[in-house]
Amino acid sequence: MTNSGKTKARGLDRAFDILDHLCQAGAPQRPIEIAEAIRAPKSSIYDLVALLVASSVLEKIDGDGRVFLGPKLNFWSINYQKHFDLGSTVRPILQRITERTKETSQLCTLDGNKYYVAMMNEGSRPFRISAEIGERVPIPWTASGRLLLSHMSDQEILDFIPQEDFELPDGSRLDPADFLMSVRQAQDEKFFDFDSIADTFTHCFAAPVFGHDTVCRHTLCIIAPKEDAATHYDDYKNALKDGADLLAAKLLSGK
Amino acid sequence: MTNSGKTKARGLDRAFDILDHLCQAGAPQRPIEIAEAIRAPKSSIYDLVALLVASSVLEKIDGDGRVFLGPKLNFWSINYQKHFDLGSTVRPILQRITERTKETSQLCTLDGNKYYVAMMNEGSRPFRISAEIGERVPIPWTASGRLLLSHMSDQEILDFIPQEDFELPDGSRLDPADFLMSVRQAQDEKFFDFDSIADTFTHCFAAPVFGHDTVCRHTLCIIAPKEDAATHYDDYKNALKDGADLLAAKLLSGK
DNA sequence: AAATGGATTCCGGTATACCGGAATATTGAC
């Protein structure tokens, strides 16, 4: 993963691999399970897990040696958020969008070369759509992904996305050239929407939140049943764009 | 800091020191500032900062080489919170407390041997009391601190708290023996309140949130002007205790 | 009990991460 050749891997990288793996696993694991999943030497992982537990970056969950993400991560993240004030800035904006549209709204962003939902405000619908919070999803599967990559060149995008991520959940393959076109379309219109590819009955909308360098750092998005998406298309689009513009302004003004 | 002797420090520890230092600094810094603050070799810090930036654990903030906590921390923390569901569980409880008391309410916990405010719900008062979110504060300065240590023995507590943390902000020194007594009192009553030591006109209340092992993992607390604290003493106390019990129940039931 | 299978700890060699110090780049003052 981090280490493909014949050489030793750095402890830092291994440690971060452990954290990322536990995010993906979504549940406490034993050192040996982690080692196998990461494809890392067992003895190294035992060492590292002990170190990470000692510094509360990981936490012992049960008496059987299972560990999970620890409170130290929360501490660092709170300080991160204090600076960018994401939490308290975004929440009311999502609530406003859900109020206007009745749909579940989300703040999305990238982690490495994957997309994930960073914050979610559930709508009133009885059924629940969309990915779990914090779950990493291939970028081409998402409307937001088009926007989040739009500052990159075609070549950069192709280098950035793992080949296998063009395989859609239904087993078909998305043509990278088509994907690039949709990225450019999203870039031009500063908006993107399409029928979901995770299911057959919903439609995704996404609006970009630009940082100071005109790079799309986040998106606001909603996922709605197709019929509602069609009848309220302009309402939904405007609700998202308004929210995204407001959010960008607040983030840029430093408050 | 991490390394006092003559030996090399581990990269992991240095990296975590960097993160903790940036939390404390509260603002982006250059590698060299970090190195001096941490008392670490410059060349090592340059190396590490580059590594951490590459993995988005740190983030380049400006063109002058300044870095700050990065989005990767947020990603990990979101997954941490998904598991323990702190965010969405605690928020409404704090809101309820603030509703009942009109005061600012907080969720507090430990990071290492320091206290910090993990979540805050501001009351309606025109002036603002209490520490910043995420700011590390000596445990003896806080009402919550008494509860958060109450599972430890006297000796463990004395070993745990740095000597200098008994120096109060007004320059006077708290007798460790007195502190231990107040810890035991808090333990017996499952509650603690006292006149603030950070100022002369407020009173702090704290109620413990117990984990599955009857260890006090968090506290709920409020800080109120002395007169209000006196006239509404029972109201405030009950609001906090109700909230804390409710929170403990929710956390233990896994939802 | 004995045996089996797996998890965890222990241990020693070696690749390399860490660090001191020198070289170079950058900034700002004059």
Add this chain to the structure above:
DNA sequence: GTCAATATTCCGGTATACCGGAATCCATTT
């Protein structure tokens, strides 16, 4: 422009972190 002061990069030696493999521990089964 020159110079001084500071920040950053470069480089090589050595302490040690990483890792393979063996030993030990711990449940379960026979």
